[in-house]
Amino acid sequence: MISLTDSQKIGMGLTGFGVFFLFFGMILFFDKALLAIGNILFVAGLAFVIGLERTFRFFFQKHKMKATGFFLGGVLVVLLGWPIIGVVLEVYGFFLLFRGFFPVVVGFIRRIPVLGSILNLPFISGFVDKAGESNTMV
Numbered sequence: 001m002i003s004l005t006d007s008q009k010i011g012m013g014l015t016g017f018g019v020f021f022l023f024f025g026m027i028l029f030f031d032k033a034l035l036a037i038g039n040i041l042f043v044a045g046l047a048f049v050i051g052l053e054r055t056f057r058f059f060f061q062k063h064k065m066k067a068t069g070f071f072l073g074g075v076l077v078v079l080l081g082w083p084i085i086g087v088v089l090e091v092y093g094f095f096l097l098f099r100g101f102f103p104v105v106v107g108f109i110r111r112i113p114v115l116g117s118i119l120n121l122p123f124i125s126g127f128v129d130k131a132g133e134s135n136t137m138v
Contacts, residue, residue: 007048008048008049010045010048011044011045011046011047011048011049011050012045012049013045014041014042014044014045014048015041015042015045015046015048015049016045017038017041017045018037018038018039018040018041018042018043018044018045019038019042020038021034021035021037021038021041022034022035022038022039022042023038024038025037025038025083026087030083030084030087031083032078032081032083035078035083035086035087036078036079039075039078039079039090043075058097059071059072059097064096064097066096067093067096067097068093068097069093070089070090070092070093070096071089071090071093071094071096071097072093073089073093074086074087074088074089074090074091074092074093075090077089078090102131103133106119106128106131
């Protein structure tokens, strides 16, 4: 069992609520208020889970500045009231930020019995293999 500090437990809760509000905001036709709350909770939860210093170090690495700009710019655009454009910017920034983790995630999902067989279907495996490739280091 992984032991978590109290601040990491709070961070997990904030991140979970943030993902819930983001998902619920998209389900309700890109509701501005829910997306804004979800963004704030997600970023705050991430800072609680990995720590403030490590969060800044992750987001503001020299080779991740473009990705950080898109992600945080999307958060700002959502907060300013243009939710669809903001979410598109956020998703693009998210994929740029976390593309180094995708091979690990794809490898993990392929070991899960039902999901692994779905990912190995002919028309899906090519897309998953391409998404799972990573030329950059994390």
